[in-house]
Amino acid sequence: MPFVGVGALLLLWALITTIFKIPDYLLPSPISVIRRASLEWRILLAQTSYTLIEIVAGFLGSLLIGIPMAFAVVLSRPVERVVLPMVVASQAIPKVAIAPILVVWLGFGLFPKIVISFLIGFFPVLVSTITGLKSVETEMIDLVRSMGASTTKIMLRVRLPSALPQIFSGLKVAIALSVVGAIVGEFVGADRGLGYLLLTATGALDGTLVWAALLVLIGLGILLFEIVAAVERVAIRWHVSIRANDQQTFTS
Amino acid sequence: MPDPIISPQPIISLQPIISLQNVDLSYAGRALPVRALENVSLAAADGEFVSVVGPSGCGKSTLLKIISGLLPHSSGTVLVNGQPVKGPPPSIGIVFQSPLLMPWRNILDNVLVQIDMRDLRRSDYREKARSLLKMVGLSAFEGAYPYQLSGGMQQRVGICRALVHSPQLLIMDEPFGALDAMTREQMMIELQRIWMDQKTTILFITHSLSEAIFLSDRVLVMGPRPGRVVGEFTIDIPRPRRIRDERSPAFAEYADRVRTCLEASGALPAYQEATAG
Numbered sequence: 001m002p003f004v005g006v007g008a009l010l011l012l013w014a015l016i017t018t019i020f021k022i023p024d025y026l027l028p029s030p031i032s033v034i035r036r037a038s039l040e041w042r043i044l045l046a047q048t049s050y051t052l053i054e055i056v057a058g059f060l061g062s063l064l065i066g067i068p069m070a071f072a073v074v075l076s077r078p079v080e081r082v083v084l085p086m087v088v089a090s091q092a093i094p095k096v097a098i099a100p101i102l103v104v105w106l107g108f109g110l111f112p113k114i115v116i117s118f119l120i121g122f123f124p125v126l127v128s129t130i131t132g133l134k135s136v137e138t139e140m141i142d143l144v145r146s147m148g149a150s151t152t153k154i155m156l157r158v159r160l161p162s163a164l165p166q167i168f169s170g171l172k173v174a175i176a177l178s179v180v181g182a183i184v185g186e187f188v189g190a191d192r193g194l195g196y197l198l199l200t201a202t203g204a205l206d207g208t209l210v211w212a213a214l215l216v217l218i219g220l221g222i223l224l225f226e227i228v229a230a231v232e233r234v235a236i237r238w239h240v241s242i243r244a245n246d247q248q249t250f251t252s
Numbered sequence: 253m254p255d256p257i258i259s260p261q262p263i264i265s266l267q268p269i270i271s272l273q274n275v276d277l278s279y280a281g282r283a284l285p286v287r288a289l290e291n292v293s294l295a296a297a298d299g300e301f302v303s304v305v306g307p308s309g310c311g312k313s314t315l316l317k318i319i320s321g322l323l324p325h326s327s328g329t330v331l332v333n334g335q336p337v338k339g340p341p342p343s344i345g346i347v348f349q350s351p352l353l354m355p356w357r358n359i360l361d362n363v364l365v366q367i368d369m370r371d372l373r374r375s376d377y378r379e380k381a382r383s384l385l386k387m388v389g390l391s392a393f394e395g396a397y398p399y400q401l402s403g404g405m406q407q408r409v410g411i412c413r414a415l416v417h418s419p420q421l422l423i424m425d426e427p428f429g430a431l432d433a434m435t436r437e438q439m440m441i442e443l444q445r446i447w448m449d450q451k452t453t454i455l456f457i458t459h460s461l462s463e464a465i466f467l468s469d470r471v472l473v474m475g476p477r478p479g480r481v482v483g484e485f486t487i488d489i490p491r492p493r494r495i496r497d498e499r500s501p502a503f504a505e506y507a508d509r510v511r512t513c514l515e516a517s518g519a520l521p522a523y524q525e526a527t528a529g
């Protein structure tokens with residue numbers, strides 16, 4: 001389904017380039033882009049695999065650090081007072097601006113790209129997880145406390161499951177931003193990856209290759225987003241956002 | 253069924269399940285300390301159905317939190333089953349106005365929340381959970397999810413959850429407040445049946461006089477801030493009571509006396525109470 005809209009857009013694109021006879025270095029027709037992509041698939045695949053590793057590692061980093069950090073913020077007032085403002089301040093710095101510094105610090109390998117991807121992706125995970133963990137009715141907490149549940153138990157068996165819808169919306173934003181982060185990292189200093197390919201092809205005015213790389217990047221973004229959305233559908237099938245189409249109700 | 257109550261001697265029938273003596277609660281307000289409860293004393297015997305009625309903000313829910321160990325009191329003694337309350341007592345079940353079901357758990361698992369939170373073994377209580385669901389007519393819905401059930405059905409699940417560990421005390425805080433008039437009458441009948449069947453002590457908090465009189469052995473009336481007990485009425489109407497008994501002279505007489513007591517305490521005017529019932 002997500003590919004239907006993209007298909008329609010490709011069709012419109014093909015029409016525009018043929019009707020207005022736009023030269024390839026400005027905007028090549030999708031047909032020549034796809035032809036180019038099929039010719040260069042080895043290069044594209046190799047570059048994609050580097051970028052994919054950066055994106056996935058950055059995303060996993062935001063998940064594995066963002067969620068536990070949200071737990072710490074919710075559980076401890078000092079952490080909330082001290083750490084949260086620092087995190088917010090760090091988000092005020094444009095990542096593009098510090099990307100060169102990170103390359104200087106961390107070298108030209110995969111690591112600085114993963115770090116940039118993580119830095120962009122983890123904030124939405126943190127913020128939405130905090131909101132989710134905090135949005136449990138006080139009566140629900142009273143109820144489980146009256147059953148003798150410990151703070152840990154309330155956290156893991158009440159707050160965490162009820163936060164899942166918000167956590168997943170944070171993760172969906174994060175996966176989209178992780179793609180941006182990886183490309184930004186590659187723009188600043190890289191010798192491989194889709195961002196590097198985009199940069200060199202643009203320098204060579206190789207329009208069809210630029211657009212071939214872009215198409216792959218778009219496809220990758222959609223695919224990764226859909227994977228997260230699919231996990232979400234399984235994990236929170238009870239939530240109103242997922243079951244909107246299946247409103248069967250029993251009454252007595 | 254394991255008995256989680258640790259009691260130094262066998263419980264004699266005279267020992268009250270709940271006993272509050274001169275309980276005060278005040279907390280720091282913006283300028284002056286606020287007195288939420290003042291010199292509250294009450295008791296409920298084993299198997300007794302006691303209601304607490306009073307206007308909004310009279311401290312009914314505060315009282316519930318103190319008895320269930322969720323809120324510390326300032327002075328006085330609070331005993332549940334003879335033991336001073338320092339935290340949630342092991343043998344209570346609570347039903348709130350909202351069913352508070354967990355949307356990610358199916359109906360049977362929602363009943364078993366009580367067991368999971370108490371670190372008890374699920375396998376010991378699954379049959380009890382099933383028989384409670386059967387008692388409230390929800391056997392067919394064990395595997396359903398809360399959103400698939402109506403408000404009345406959800407509240408019944410909440411009652412099963414409060415009873416699954418066989419508590420000696422069931423505390424209900426306006427459990428039918430969010431239900432429509434017909435469902436509420438149905439639930440009143442059902443609760444009476446459950447209580448007669450389970451023989452659990454029930455402390456029922458409500459602002460509805462008719463609910464209180466219909467269900468209770470004894471009705472306690474609380475006056476507005478600071479919350480205090482201003483009246484006590486023993487309801488001597490034979491059981492099982494029927495909804496149509498509400499039109500009987502005896503019922504009307506009780507309602508009249510409770511209402512007079514509420515008015516004397518400076519609670520809501522009588523005409524507003526009439527619509528609440």
